[in-house]
Amino acid sequence: MKKIRDERLQLQNLKNIRIAYFIQTLGILGILGYDLVTKGIDGMRENPLWMVFIITTVIAAYLSMNISVDHENNNKSPKKSFAVSLGVIVIISSVIGILVSITDGSTAVNGLLIGGIVFICFLVPVIYVYYLRAKRGD
Amino acid sequence: MKNNVKIYRVQVDLTQQQLADKVGVTRQTISLIEKGKYNPTLKLCLEICYAVNKSLDEVFWVEKESDH
Numbered sequence: 001m002k003k004i005r006d007e008r009l010q011l012q013n014l015k016n017i018r019i020a021y022f023i024q025t026l027g028i029l030g031i032l033g034y035d036l037v038t039k040g041i042d043g044m045r046e047n048p049l050w051m052v053f054i055i056t057t058v059i060a061a062y063l064s065m066n067i068s069v070d071h072e073n074n075n076k077s078p079k080k081s082f083a084v085s086l087g088v089i090v091i092i093s094s095v096i097g098i099l100v101s102i103t104d105g106s107t108a109v110n111g112l113l114i115g116g117i118v119f120i121c122f123l124v125p126v127i128y129v130y131y132l133r134a135k136r137g138d
Numbered sequence: 139m140k141n142n143v144k145i146y147r148v149q150v151d152l153t154q155q156q157l158a159d160k161v162g163v164t165r166q167t168i169s170l171i172e173k174g175k176y177n178p179t180l181k182l183c184l185e186i187c188y189a190v191n192k193s194l195d196e197v198f199w200v201e202k203e204s205d206h
Contacts, residue, residue, distance in 0.1 A: 005162050005163070006162075006163040006164045007178070007179055007181075008163065008164075008166075008167045008170070008176055009164065
């Protein structure tokens with residue numbers, strides 16, 4: 001088979017792939033929805049399709065950050081936004097950590113652990129957005 | 139988008155297929171460009187201009203439509 005070099009057909013090909021993925025996602029959601037109704041939320045999570053769906057969503061979210069950063073038109077310095085976001089996630093993760101540690105049946109270690117996990121989970125996208133904004137500033 | 143691809147293609151005595159082979163696309167794409175139904179990339183526009191020995195201006199320039 002010859003490689004397609006025609007730009008119009010390449011574009012058409014991408015559009016076709018998009019339609020195929022749209023239908024595939026609908027199918028995955030349908031299967032997960034069926035599992036949710038028949039087996040409950042834990043049954044749904046046991047399905048490997050759940051993992052596929054979550055990973056795909058996370059990848060889509062990261063890729064769309066690239067677009068949002070170009071789309072936003074504020075001229076704030078990326079360092080300042082980074083500092084603000086960092087402050088916010090420190091507050092959020094400490095609040096969650098403290099709340100977990102004062103809950104009955106969990107220790108301070110649990111609070112520290114969950115707070116730390118929340119902190120890292122928020123830190124990664126914040127660093128990524130900072131990196132994108134800094135790159136755009138060049 | 140209107141353009142003069144067809145006029146200059148006929149002037150240098152090329153068929154749609156020959157022009158398509160020269161610029162590396164399919165004949166259908168050339169046909170759609172001539173009919174103004176496909177908006178080619180700047181890269182493809184330049185390739186077409188090289189093939190018909192004209193400038194980008196001559197082949198693709200259209201006056202801006204007036205607002206009224």
